[in-house]
Structure formats: structure tokens, C-alpha cells
Amino acid sequence: NNAADTPKCYFLDGPAGTGKTFVYSTLLHTIRGRGDDVIPVASTGIAATLLIRGRTAHSVFKIPIDLNATSTCNLKPNTKEADM
Numbered sequence: 318n319n320a321a322d323t324p325k326c327y328f329l330d331g332p333a334g335t336g337k338t339f340v341y342s343t344l345l346h347t348i349r350g351r352g353d354d355v356i357p358v359a360s361t362g363i364a365a366t367l368l369i370r371g372r373t374a375h376s377v378f379k380i381p382i383d384l385n386a387t388s389t390c391n392l393k394p395n396t397k398e399a400d401m
Contacts, residue, residue: 324401338367345369356401377401 327344329337341357345368348355357368358377365371375382377398379391392399 341368354401 329340331337345355345357356377357365357371358374359365359368359371360374362373365373374380379398381388381391
């Protein structure tokens with residue numbers, strides 16, 4: 318199993334104005350420049366608009382908006398979305 322082929326997830330946190338969007342943009346350009354797939358995911362629509370081709374978590378992971386005690390994720394196993 319090649320470590321370069323293993324899917325990865327990164328989380329970047331910090332106070333406002335510390336350069337998070339710059340770091341994300343640099344990473345996205347680098348990863349895409351290598352020909353690899355990347356899906357930038359943010360918790361809100363506003364945050365997603367700051368990322369190149371950014372999407373909200375509820376959109377990518379099919380998280381229902383109307384959450385209650387019996388809500389479940391509609392993401393199907395063994396699909397392109399699940400494999401990402």
C-alpha cells in the first residue's frame with residue numbers, strides 16, 4: 318500500500334486574519350497541479366466560497382439539514398463520493 322495513494326484529510330484552524338485561506342489556496346493549487354483530486358470542504362456556505370471549488374460539508378457528505386434523533390447520512394457506500 319503506497320502512502321501517496323492513501324486518502325488524507327487535513328484540518329486547519331486559527332484566528333481570523335492568520336492566513337488560513339492563503340494556506341488552503343496554496344495547498345489546493347499544489348495538489349491539483351500534481352494531478353491529484355481534492356475536495357475542499359467547509360462547514361458553512363460563506364466559508365466554502367473562499368475556497369477554490371469549495372463545498373459545504375452537508376453537500377459533500379449528504380448530511381441532512383433537518384437533523385433529529387433519527388437522521389442518517391444518505392451517502393451510499395462504494396460510490397465515487399464515498400471513496401473520496
